Amino acid sequence: MDDTGAAACWKLLELASIHDVFPVDLDVDSILPEVDWSFLMAAAMRHRLLPRVADFLLRSELMSFPPREYRRALVLALHDNRYRCAEATKEADRVVRALADRGVTVACTKGVGFQVSLYGGLGGRYFDDIDLMIHPEDKDQVAETVLGLGFQAKLDHDFQTDTLVELPRQDVAMFRFYPDHLPHFVRPLTGYGFPYHTVDVCFNITWYGAGWQIPMSDVLADLAHVDVPGHDETITLPVLTAPYDFIFTATHLFREAWYERVIARKNIRLGLFADMWRQWHRLTPADVQDLATLVDKHAIAPPIAWVCHHVDQIFGSELVAGLGLDAYCDEAWLHSAGAMDGSCLKWTGSMRDRVRSADPPPLSPAAEPRFAADARAARR
């Protein structure tokens, strides 16, 4: 495929990731006819964007462009994801209600809330786990409650045998040595089109041992709610307020993109940056002011600036300027990464290059930049 075809594919993926419909100020005919749909499908799968592309093309009335069999695969991916979202929403509601009955404060984070708050509630954002956030002091009670609902802990799905197997010892140890999440809970399902529900419980909005910490009593002091349309009824779920939701989306992305341990295992996905873009564009002026105040109050500007800069680089947005974070965007910090042995690494090129590559970026030893010590405080 020539460069024009690849450029058109990435242009479409970037547009689909942040817009619900094709922007009116862009010319469809300058992009869509150039797209190599085989390349696009592979890239969309790698970035878990098949349902997003399908939702975007349908809402833009552009689904006639992909070849017939790809069109079918896209529509099926969207419907599969909608079904998963609806079933997971019911399950999230069951878990949240059980926790509330025991007096546990809980917020749903990421997919189960984002599908409505950021993506319009039509199943366009790929759904995976039911993510919850709780106070750390509630973790034993949460584990007991979730297990009481039929979930099992420390198990993993072996797709070859389609059975649940023990989580590898390395993974169990990771949860113990970096205590900011409970080991995932899974509940096997039969006849659902997917093998199990997964609940992922987090009790730190940054990560264990980071120099940047925010008391969870602040994070969960006030919660917002989203109304998620289901098969039969609308379900209301508790979620983080918009400023804390923005912060958590940023810290999550930072962890996925900064640590060699994660970089080596999986490439960073475009959709995570799109989540950030969409978070920013839903904020009211008052939310932006609150967010800036929280970033300053909790002294967490460096990782927020790192993420916002790369969102701006990919999508041409102005998050860094909007939050006044320019002072935290020196080059060495923006191109740094944290090595497994606790030292510092660097990468070259742009984040857009990183996202588009099928391979992890080459990392090389580097002097420790400003802020890095706080990022990897517990990585020794």
Add this chain to the structure above:
Amino acid sequence: MAGEWPEEFEKLLRTYLPLLRDDDPLARTIGLADLGLDSMSTIGLLVDLEESFDVQFPDDALVPETFATTTSLWSVLSGLSDQTSG
């Protein structure tokens, strides 16, 4: 310090301590982190110890304190080995 722990244990532990020279003795109380044991290699060491000594560290032993010094680590491991053999 020879004889406080088996050679197999020391040999395995040394492979995770890049800052400990081959001819340096493995002191009982020096911090293993100071000898180059980081969090990621701690996990590798844990798995290797469990396989080599046919034990499983309980959850409450999977804490940094267990891996703080040679003595603390051997204390937990030897206790598990005794339970297995007993």
